Amino acid sequence: MTPALVVFDLDGTLLDTHIDLVDSLNHTIAALDLAPVTYDDLTHLVGHGAKVMIERACKLQGHSLEPEQLPGLLERFIAHYTDNMPGATVPYPGLIDAMDHLKSKGYRLAVCTNKLEGLARTLLERLQLTHYFDAITGGDTFAVRKPDAGHLLGTVELAGGDPRRTIMVGDSANDILVARNAGIPSIAVPFGYSDVPIESLRPTHIITAFSELTPDLVEDLIGAAEVRNAG
Numbered sequence: 001m002t003p004a005l006v007v008f009d010l011d012g013t014l015l016d017t018h019i020d021l022v023d024s025l026n027h028t029i030a031a032l033d034l035a036p037v038t039y040d041d042l043t044h045l046v047g048h049g050a051k052v053m054i055e056r057a058c059k060l061q062g063h064s065l066e067p068e069q070l071p072g073l074l075e076r077f078i079a080h081y082t083d084n085m086p087g088a089t090v091p092y093p094g095l096i097d098a099m100d101h102l103k104s105k106g107y108r109l110a111v112c113t114n115k116l117e118g119l120a121r122t123l124l125e126r127l128q129l130t131h132y133f134d135a136i137t138g139g140d141t142f143a144v145r146k147p148d149a150g151h152l153l154g155t156v157e158l159a160g161g162d163p164r165r166t167i168m169v170g171d172s173a174n175d176i177l178v179a180r181n182a183g184i185p186s187i188a189v190p191f192g193y194s195d196v197p198i199e200s201l202r203p204t205h206i207i208t209a210f211s212e213l214t215p216d217l218v219e220d221l222i223g224a225a226e227v228r229n230a231g
């Protein structure tokens, strides 16, 4: 049987990136003399990758971007974010223990983020986490990104997994939606950057901390999905 696969979102799920995202975003929009955004604003800005985050931040501060302004701002964001990595970014409590436990039981792990793949890879490398993952895909890896099922299904394929033996763990609407669109059970975490209560996203399951992400839970959720699909 193909080993079970646990696919993680990155920002707000694996890693607490909010300080560095807001810093780099504010450095970026300062080029247009726009006032800084706050950590509270981030939940409304993040989720669709850096381009959308920059566009939304400019709009929030009262500036509608002309399309030709975006490439320069994106470059500015990428340079600042990359130079500062890993900055203040840390894995959420209990993540490493949970991943070690899953791996010790033969589970595969992967990352499916709307962050640019290059930024996600560099960040995970600098935190020495890359070796945990059989695949790392970003918002620019495929022609589509979360919540399109193709992003998650493409990640599963690259990781050598089977969609019928996979779960998706995430903090926001795109993660729960991509899982639903791909017919894969989802687990929501409450400590990330969702702009709505995660219960309202109707994930298959909610954990309050990574100590709850055990092999038994993963098997239960995959088993329940199998029963539903067979019925």
Ligand SMILES: O=C(O)COP(=O)(O)O
Pocket (backbone or CB within 6 Å): 009, 010, 011, 012, 045, 046, 047, 048, 049, 050, 053, 112, 113, 114, 115, 116, 172
């Ligand atoms: O960087 C973003 O906008 C979203 O990133 P995530 O998909 O890892 O939450």
Ligand SMILES: [Mg+2]
Pocket (backbone or CB within 6 Å): 009, 010, 011, 012, 013, 047, 170, 171, 172, 192, 193
């Ligand atoms: Mg996220």
